[in-house]
Amino acid sequence: MLRMLSFLKPYRLPIAVALFLTLLELAVELWQPLLMAKIIDEGILKNDLSVVIKWGIFMVGISLIAFISGIVNSFFASQTSQSFAYDVRKELFGKIQAFSFSNLQKFETASLITRMTYDVTQLQNTVFMSLRIMLRAPLLIVFGMIMALVVNIKLALMLIITIPLLVGFLIYVMTKARKLFQSVQDKLDNVNGVMRENLSGMRLIKAFVRWKHETNRFFYANQQLKDRTVTTLRLIELTMPVLLLLMNGSILAILWFGSIDVNTGEAQVGEVVAIINYATRITGALSVFSWIIMHFSRARASSQRLVEVLDTEVDLIENNEPNSLPRAEGNVTFKNVEFTYPGTKTKVLQKMSFSVEAGKTLAVLGATGSGKSTFFQLIPRLYDATSGSVSIDDVDVKSVSLDELRKQIGFVPQEALLFTGTIKENIKWGNQHASMDEIIEVAKSAQIHETIIKFPLQYETIIGQKGVNLSGGQKQRISIARALVRNPRILLLDDSTSALDLKTEAKLLAELRRYKCTTIIITSKIYTAMAADSILLIEDGKVIGLGSHEELSETSPFYQKVVESQFGEGAHKYVSANS
């Protein structure tokens, strides 16, 4: 909690003002029963109207001050709590942006969203409430008791015995509630997770007629959230009847003994009224106090979840004095690279060594799961190699600034991901400075221009969330255009032409040559591989062959089998790059 409270440091002044105003309100609240006693005993009982008018006007005056203080306090409290939440969200977002993939693997996406929204809101509400009433409730309880003692010690003792017992009970219940609240938040993560998967996989769910299964999954997560919340709230709600029972009991006792004392002349009517008044105010403050502790239990659980994200060490660290890679030639070299995914034990890449000359095209072929996408991710440092080195123009990628490195790489992932916005914006996303002419040029190279101009709004066509209104091949080509507009030195295509027909793909590959960048293309199609300068064969994370189509057709049984699987038995003997 302290870690999160440090976000309030810049707002010390508004906090001080808000707290001062709270104290002012409190002072008025504590003073009022005393004034009321004075009006009853010295004015009403003695039939002195001037005392009633004088102190009556005074009471209205200080109530007005309390009213204005309350309004100004609310203003400062809401401004401070909103700014606090803004700062926390900003810091969290920055942290998540800096996360490496292995960092991200630690947190579920849905959980990160819940933390950024629900948990931050919980803290924001607590900050607001703290500035409005946090100080007031406990102080009202303490000073209310003191004032009651000042008015009449004997009658006040009935309050003094009850209140510490109640406060102890409240604190005990709320400490228990904290753990329960944390699990409520975890259950909320589950609901969000199921919702997220459900919405993004809606087409698949409908196509497989799995809505019943998905609905059951959602019902289960929802039920768990409800059950856990109900258990938690039941515990919390137990406090209110206990509180009212004890406080009303002590008020009854004050009335009983007070009336006896008034009859015997040991107490005045005004004193009894004042103590009852303090008791009622303290009851109100106690119920607010229990509410505060409940919010604090929730806020503590939320803080813990936020601190978990904020204090996660980013494990992809930039070199303190990064090497410069002003404008790479584009030679890519892997030397004895090994890689194991964080949290797993299996080596996905083993002693991988190969190089690609600047400006050349390398096709990568391998069975599914052989480690092709994994080795791709080491080049822009989405992950770091566990051992060995990945270098560009003989500079180890780990020694280069991440920005400088990534600016020179055009990466088209296996799943073409587009953002909500126009086609133009999506292509421009790769390079904010690209002109319309450049956008059209890369779209032409990516073989998507002709398709775009057939849309009624052409480049201004809005792409729905994740590109729902486009075909797989259209999305792939827009993603390629987005990578090309960066004018990259190294272009990484992870099976990014899989949805294209052979003719369109051939045109696209021929166009790519114009960009003179080093192109590494993962593919399963022999025709695509044949268009490259050389072909890298991967099996179980190991390089098992590197050469041209002709060389591998002669020397690699693995390659021969792939060719035969696509062109028929014995095909490796006659399928050539010119065919």
Ligand SMILES: Nc1ncnc2c1ncn2[C@@H]1O[C@H](COP(=O)(O)OP(=O)(O)OP(=O)(O)O)[C@@H](O)[C@H]1O
């Ligand atoms: N984030 C991850 N955490 C743990 N293991 C992973 C992760 N991503 C991939 N793997 C494992 O690494 C291995 C290589 O996966 P990779 O995606 O590199 O294969 P691939 O050759 O690109 O496969 P495909 O052709 O099907 O895309 C697989 O066994 C996979 O299970």
